[in-house]
Amino acid sequence: MNHPLRWLGRPRVALAVLAVLVVVALVWSYSRHGAQAADTRAAPSAVPVDAAMVERRDVPGYLEGLGTVQAFYTVKVTARVDGQLDTVAFTEGETLKKGQLLAQIDPRPFKSALDQALAQRAKDEALVANAQRDMDRYLELAPQDLASKQTVDTQRSTLAQAQAQLKGDDATIENARTQLSYTTITAPINGRTGIRQVDPGNIVHATDTAGIVVMTQIQPISVMFTLPEDEVPKMTEALSRGTTTVVALARDDGTVLDSGTVALLDNQIDQTTGTIRAKATFPNLHQRLWPGEFVTARVLVNVHKQALTIPAAALQRGPDGMFAYVVQADSTVGVRPLKVTLLDENTVIVDSGLNAGERVVTTNVYRLEPGTTVRVNGAALARKPT
DSSP states (O other): OOOGGGGGGOHHHHHHHHHHHHHHHHHHHHHHHHHHHHHHHHSOOOEEEOEEEOEEEEEEEEEEEEEEEEEEEEEEEOOSSOEEEEEEOOOTTOEEOTTOEEEEEOOHHHHHHHHHHHHHHHHHHHHHHHHHHHHHHHHHHGGGTSSOHHHHHHHHHHHHHHHHHHHHHHHHHHHHHHHHHTTEEEOSSSEEEOOOOSOTTSEEOTTOSSOSEEEEEEEEEEEEEEEEGGGHHHHHHHHHTSOOEEEEEETTTOOEEEEEEEEEEOSSOBTTTTEEEEEEEEOOTTOOOOTTOEEEEEEEEEEEEEEEEEEGGGOEEETTEEEEEEEOTTSBEEEEEOEEEEOSSSEEEEEESOOTTOEEEOSOGGGOOTTOBEEEOTTTTSOOOO
16 A cells, blocks of 8 residues: 655655646647737738728819908099098098088188179170170161161171180180089099098198099909919810809918809910919908908819719829729728829829729738738718819
C-alpha cells in the first residue's frame, strides 16, 4: 500500500508534471488568441462613409460676377436762379413723388420782372394799334394822291417795327415766367432725398456745385456687374432667348437680396481686365439693395435638362484624371473614371462613367482604396442642396 507522502520524496517528478501543465496552458492560450487575431485580420472593420445617389434632374446653369448697386436715376437738385432760399419743404431721407415741392426761392424779384414785361407789352401793343390805324388812313388817301408813296412805305415800316417789338415782348414775358417758375423747385423724379446741402435763409446761385439735395430712385434699382470675357457667348445667347433672370446675393453670406432681369450687356470688353460689364434691374420692393452696396450677381443662362448629377464632394482628382468611388453590391468600393462638367461648388454634371441609381462616396475618401469595405450612414442618400 502506497503512502500519500510517498510523492514528496520524488520532487523531480512533481516539477516535471508542473512544467507539462504550464506548457499545455501556454499552447492553448496562444492558439486561442492566434485564432482571434486571424479572424480579425480576415474581417477588418468597415469604413463609415456618406454616399449620394447618382440621379437625373434639371440643373440650372449660372454665371456669377461681382457688382455694385447703383440708383436707377440720380439727380443733384440745384437752383436755376439766384436768390434767397425761403423754404426747404422736404425731410432728409423722405421718399417723394415726381413734382412734389422741394424748396422755394424768394419769387418777388422775378414776379416784378414778369410784371414789367407785361406792362411793356401792353405799351407796345398800343403802339401797334396806333401804327395800324395810321397805316389804314394812308392807304385810303394814297389813291387820291393825298399821301405820298414814301409816306405809305415809312408807315408800313413803322408798323412792322411795332409788331416785331410786340413779339419781342412776348419772348421777354415767357422768359420772365420761366425764371419765376424756377423759384419753385420740385422733385424731378420719384425718389429718396439725401442729406440737405443748404439751409433756409441762405443765398443760392445757379452756379453752386453742391446743390440743395441729391435725389436717388431706388425702386427700381440697378446693379452693374462684370463677367469674364470668355462668358460673353453664353450671355449673348441667353439674352437672345428673351428675358434673362438674375439674383443679387449678399457678399458675406450669399443671402438672396432680390431678383430681377438683365437689362443689357456692354458693347465692348475692357482689355485691361479681360471683363465685360452688364447691367441688371431689380424692383427692390423691400429696399434690401442700396446704392453703393457690393453684391454678387448670379445670372441664369441655361438649364441642363435631365442631366446626370453627383455632389461635388464625390468628385476626386487623380493622376489619370477625374474619378469617384462607387459603392458596390457587396458593400465594397470601386474606382470609376469620369468625364464631367464642373457646374458649381455643389453640383457636378457627369458626361460619362456613371449610371443613374448608383451610389458614390462623398466622405472619408482618404481612407478608401479599391475593394475597401464601407458602411453607408443612414442619412447618406439625402440629396445635397444645389
